[in-house]
Amino acid sequence: MYHINDYSHNISMRLSEVLDDIGVNETMVMKRRKIFMLMETMHTIQYSLNDRNDTIFYPGSQSEGSTTLGLQSDVDMLFCFNDVNVIQDWADWKQGKLNLLMIQDNNTTPGYCSLQQLEFDVPIPATDVRDKYHIKDINGRVLLTNDLLENGIPEGNQQHGPSIASQAEDGFYARDYVPALTCVSWPRSALNWLQHQESDSWPTQEIKQYAISSSCFVVPVGSKVSMNPQIEWRISTTLAERCLMFNLNITQLRCYVLMKMIVKSYLNLNGENNLSSFMCKSVILHCVKNIESKMWKECNLIQCLTICLLQLYNCLQKEECPHFIIKENNLMAGQFTADEKYNILQTINLLVQRGGLGLLGIKIDDVGQRLKIKLNIIPQVIHYPPSKLDISKYVSAGLYLNFSKSKTEFVTHILNNTESLSICIQRLMKYNKEGNKLDQSACRFLAPRFLTTLGSMLASSSIGQYGSISHQALTWFSTGLKSNDVADRLKLASMFYCTGDFGRTEITLRNIAQEFNNDVIVPLCGCYDNRPPKLNPDFLETCNDQNESSIQHYIAHCVQFLQSEINCVPPELQFEMFRSTQDDLLHHRNDEEDYWMNWAVVDSLPFFHVLQYKVYSRLQKHQDQQQALHDLIWIIDTNKNLRHKETDLNLLGQLMEQANRPQDALQCYMMSLQIRSRNNAARFHV
Template identity: 25%
Template sequence: MDEFKVKSLDLQFYNYLCEKIGTDELVRLRRKYYQLWDFLLTNKDVVVVNSGSKSEGLDLEGSDIDVMFLRKDITVYENEAQYRNKKPNVFIMITQDIKPGFTMLKLSKSSFIFRREIYNCSDIWEQDILLSNVKVKQLLRTKHAGYDLVHGPCITDNENNRDYAFCLRCPSWIRQARKLRGKSRVWPSPSVIANIEKYGTLFVPIGCKTSVTEEFEWRISFSVAEKLLIYSFRHTQMLCYALLKIMLKEIIETYTYSKGILCSYFLKTVVFWVSEEYRGDEWQPHMILTCFMACLARLVYCVDHSYLPHYFIPEINLLEDKLISNNATELTHLLNKFYRIGPQFLTYSKTLSNFAQHHISSFNIINNFNTLYHINRKYAMEISKMCYCQRCSNIKISKISKLSTKRRNPLNLNVCIFRICQFAGISNEINGKNLSLNKVFYEIHKQRLPYIILGLNADAASGWLYLATYLFSLNQFSVSLRIIDYALSKCTPDKLYCCNDDLHYEQLYDTEQQALKYGCLDISSIFRRHVITAILFWKDSILPIKRIYELKNRYDFTNSSLPPVVYAHYLRFLCFYRLYDGDNCRKCLHDIQLTIENGYFVCAHQKVDSYTCLAAAHLKIGDKNAAMKCLDVVDRLNVSTSFCVY
């Protein structure tokens, strides 16, 4: 096969993998999602660090997420000389007569234990106060109900959906770890090395199984360093890493005799070593098969010789005691067989089984756009619900607003961030406050309005309706009406309703398609131009409707998701009602009826809430007969309502 055909096959395979595993942009979006989780859940006591395949940017079958809780009030140093300022909860590493990769943590001679729970996790060993990894895991279990299983350094739930781990940090690069500087190499870059060494190392609660001091030993963890290395991967490197994981989970693990010998961490280490030795210009899309086979060759060599050095502590052989059974011999034969066959063996996997039927000559920007659109929708809702369920404090919300106003947002999950701002702006109840007092009025403005203004960027119209709702709650009816009219002008047939429509690449203007192709336009700009979302209210949101007795007794209203146009006309009705404009009130009722009947930005499952909303409006003006007709329609639809009426 000539060189041109080889490159062509490589590029076809690369584009195929981008569609199956994810493009570089999609991988970065997944990472940023978990970075945002870390950012939001971190508080004054604990830093949250997500690790695992999903936080690395992969979403393969069996991909997991591990949540590490880093205690801020406990610090580890390598020796007493590094610790000068007297402060509580400082522990010193003891590595003498301990297997490489592990350490005991003793209380510094110049320090003291400040918190009782830390005292309860410690014990005395040969006149030193040591932290017990067993007691720390017991403490973590008491704080997380349902996480009763211990899995290595982690606790996990009965379904093994997520692992939680307690960890500590040494703020310096320890001597036991090899020096990453001083050697001429392309990867990792000096800036990545500097960030790794600046962060230091972590310690997780698990000891060496063969050690007499197992209960008091902690494993040295390089989770953050490894994540920084993976974040520095070119996309070809990332795809090679994903291919090795697919090979393990979907091919090797299906053979009974080879199951449980290798793990994803070994594969990650292999890619690290190969990346260090390869030149940067070799990790190119047109060389992906060559790069993957180089990684496989290194894995075969390591298994053949039962030797795979830890990337950061090379004295540790990760394959020690792993390849001593007859099954290990079978695994060696299997890997050598795969290497002889070549990349074709990957079609044995479920994920990549249909490559032969795919003829992808170029990158499919349309599929990539659609995937990014759906992922952004999913992440925006998940982050918004998380913030609301956690009852975000003002500190947390202010962190979000700072992110959204930065010119270079380090997370760049703008769809999520602007969505959070919408809910932050309407989440606090303000009814009952004396708005006639200027001090109270401006206090409310100062607290809520900035978030709602930021939320205008989340989509084309719904953000404006949240703003109109907010102003209605402040009795600014005329201003609210003008904003509602502007929001309705955005609800044109060419817009996409996030409730039931999919936004497709072909629906964008030619200039927008070109801007997306060349990176001049991002997905949040597309949402702001083309997408309209439903109006969501939770129990204590600002919802401008007083509880209506007849509806309260007939239905259990807890939450609501209203069609935007229906809600816009209903809000207009309320404004005119408060302005004593009966003619316009009746016109708004007619507009609501027509909007529902024509299904204009109304999903089928939203008709119940829509008719209930219309019934509430009729009851407000005393028209019980019209209200009962609407409620009869609701009964005929035979769908339980979920609209919370205030």
């Protein structure tokens, strides 16, 4: 039995309140999990619609909900290449695929394997070394090396072990991209965990059965203690681990978060990262397994944390931290020098002796200060840290902005790579019909943009032939417009304008104006610019109160027209489809990232005022026309959220030309060229 004194009980309860305030609570954990599982599903659907047999997973702290704003956790992304067939039994060999035989013998480190190349047409070992990524071992086997990333790291990113790490932007998460190969079956070294079951122990057999239904992978990194690290691949059971983390209660998750804060604040100093979050996770899982479940309560948080720290201490003392699933894999092997080990042990010992008071020095998320306030240690507080409500608002806004940006990126990549949008929509509808609830939710977010784009393409064709919008085009567009996206409704107004139906254009713009008068609306671009938008208080409040579906009504994406929609685009904006000279195309374009430059793309709010100006000119409403021009100038001058400002200035310049103000027009074009000197239609306008 554990005896909890009043002092320890008090600190535990106050510490639980602190963690609740900074977002480690059931509500925020479930919100994080839901958003990242949706993004994971949408990403996989994107690949499926583009005929890529790959799968994306978002394991790690963000999708587990085991992080905070202050921990600044990266988004881990596991890219699984399913066309590669990693097998353990020859019966699983498949003709025409890249078949690799998993080898685990006395020469491979526990938890790792080598991959032997097999022939494409017959199930026998390959004998030829095909390229620099293959070598022969002492037994004459052709093995695949793990240095596949060395030439594929984009500029500005770094390689960390098996991953490519992108830089974080304020408001948007940094991402760790980990390539992985999917195993046909679980490695035998991991099956021991699945088959061993103790009575009344955690994890239950049901949890294990669910875990085994998930895939297992190999990732390109060797062990630090291996004699042949170049030919080793780490076995990854990350989806099973995520399943285990999803089954922890809130006190267990809080212990894990606190351990990561302690490691970051006290144990990994001077730029060292020897103690990893994954080691902390393994320690937590072992403790959950070994400590009776009734111990894991809010009032026992300090005792639970102390037990976890002592477990970490014992692991470090022996330099043995067994992987929770593959116990033979020692996570601490070769990780610490004698001095590092001594210093960390001393620090852990001091923290354990001080109990909860050792947490008072943690600056991450102001945990130390918050705990002092809760315990009345600070007599007078001058600057209070952000409240629970404020934290909740910022976390929610960050989640929804990342979700919306990712959704836009997925859609635009599909549009750029698909040859038939109608076939793409059919596949999406099939996915929606045959998939699970998560698949169906993801499809509901992706479908509207495809429907409105197809409607706009059909409208462009009918406008080109007959000068009007066909019934079929309007039906497709209206079906997608149910999402109430501001950018799509601006496309509808543009379609009406291009047919000469200025009355319906004005009505559509008047309805949109009600949205733009709402202070909640926030613009967002998914083309190229990773800067997050400036958020207003009303938007933050809305994010806290509403879910990921309803929040889409308050985000104004940039307006995108494909070249096949050209007849739905006002003449002034059509220039943007031809922004690049031949020299630009050859030397100043990245086909993978700059595909949107083949389209006409403009910020929503400036385009709204451009359409106002154009339609009021046609309707002879000169006062309204001048007001629209004034509003357009003011928006371009003052709005910090514009991401296609060079295009906005090009449109303004052309309106200035039409108003017989050539000097003002020239100034707009020159300002545009200062923003983007190449791939800019302003060069033609000048």
